[in-house]
Amino acid sequence: MQHIIDRFISYVIIDTESDASSDTTPSTKKQLVLANLLVKELKEMGMSEVTIDENGYVMATLESNVKHAVPTIGFVSHYDTTPDFTGANVKPQIIKDYDGGDIILNKEQNIVLSPSYFKDLLQYKGQTLITTDGTTLLGADDKAGITEIMSAMEHLIKNPDIKHGKIRVGFTPDEEIGRGAHKFDVEKFGCEWAYTMDGSQIGELEYENFNAAGAKITFSGKSVHPGYAKGKMINSMLLASKFISKLPKDEIPEKTKGYEGFFHVVGITGSIEETVVELIIRDHNEMKFKKRKEFIHKLTEKFNKKWKGQFGGDIASAEVKDQYYNMKEKVKPVFHIIEIAEKAMIELGIKPLIKPIRGGTDGCQLSYIGLPCPNIFAGGHNFHGKYEYVPVESMVKATQVIVKIAELTALPK
Structure with missing residues (x-):
């Protein structure tokens, strides 16, 4: 668990705020700091075909370790953070064994994360939470997703006894300003389907959006x-x-x-x-x-x-x-990709929460350009503001879901 905490914090302290007024891709050069770090880490852990293109899209491959034919699947997250609230100088706070009470984010400014207002906090009593210091957002949207994908690939590499097919990972800029999929090369990615790790609370599985x-x-x-x-x-x-x-x-x-x-x-x-x-x-x-x-x-x-x-x-x-547009129209014809994710959660003791997204993800746009791509929880709450937090246990579970989906997809028919 500490390894996931360390990885997540190393990502969120990098300012990757996107800018809708810019016409470049990425919209801000500072996003490339994290993108290039991910490239370095992917190579170091043993991933193959690690690339970053001129627009900042990062892709990499984990080769299949089975002899029979298995669909190539992908996992996608975005590395930018929203311009709605500052993502500069993020100072994460770790709350161990959360007691269910108020969390003082910033004593000087009297900024409090309270379950009396944010009732979801109570379901994480006894867990380890990562919060902001009340002056910035956290960046769990979507650096939690990146942490989970990176950790899952590392786990599969270190445990070759876990059987899986070919897996592609992709990290995108500018999702928060609606451009995350605009220059995504679906043909190069080469997957039959993928999942964005960009949902909120544990158990979320979404294939409908606005x-x-x-x-x-x-x-x-x-x-x-x-x-x-x-x-x-x-x-x-x-x-x-x-x-x-x-x-x-x-x-x-x-x-x-x-x-x-x-x-x-x-x-x-x-x-x-x-x-x-x-x-x-x-x-x-x-x-x-x-x-x-x-x-x-x-x-x-x-x-x-x-x-x-x-x-x-x-x-x-x-x-x-x-x-x-609503990705439902593109996912329904290949609904087995939802059933696989649902089964993965159930086998891990997670109750699937299948519900519509009141927003959009890279996945909804990718679904309309040839890559069916439903959304799975990344674990964070209260995105786009100073009250953002993520339970570490949820990130661990999301990592396990990625691994389990890889296993289930590789099972002989």
Whole structure:
């Protein structure tokens, strides 16, 4: 267990925050620090075909140790961390034999990780937790996944009596800004299927995710001296505010769960003359997803119709772009890959939690470019913020799940 702790900490102290405003891949050069470290470690542990391409995608092979034909499978994780919260100067704290009470992350700033608010903590009483110091995120999303894949490959290399087919591992940049699979070479990876190790609590097994789109609505205004503005000024910021008020008030992240979709305003920038509202659209159901996108366009048209007389033309424009789709459609035809993962968990005494992802992973995009790729738990909680933590025992179990999937896939039919 200490080996996994040491490996995980060596990864999270490296700042790998991605940047959506950048047009390079990786979006930040600092991501390559960890990518190159992984290349070095993969070579040292005895993996073959270890490569890193010009875009920072790392791949490696563990050759089969059986004579019969076995499907080539893969395991994938991303090494960037979200720009939503700082990932610089991460100082992990290790809480041994967690007692079920409050955890003081930062005494000076009175930052407390409490089970009274984060109830999932209570299921890890008696375990070893790794937390932040309250000033950064932790980076378990997805450096826990990387730790587990690396540890599983190392275990298989050191224990050749465990039979397995050819295994490919892949580590990607920029997943947190939606680009993790954009330049992933599926043909080079050469797998029949793969798994992302990018879920949360122990037992999660996911093959459904949101259909996702991003929308940008631009409102135009007319600036006039406020003392002489009656009947003349059009304040685009107020138009944007009215637009937001017309969105379904209960269909937001704070009020939805499970399969329920939402509209989520993620940014507003503006002046009297022009205001831009950015939002994301999410729904598991394909038809509902389509209707949500249509709603944005129709609402924009209503604003244009209402203001055409005073403004003299379209006062608003909406740009809606699809981001990714529900991987369910690509996984269902090869559902045995879910059954293998489920069986692996059961044999290890883990209760599978098969549920939809309220988000996306590299796997959903990979599934649509030829690599069916469901998602397995990596163990962390409270991603993208200072309350992030991961139970070490969950990382150990995830490592064992990878090994067990390799074993089950290699069983003679």
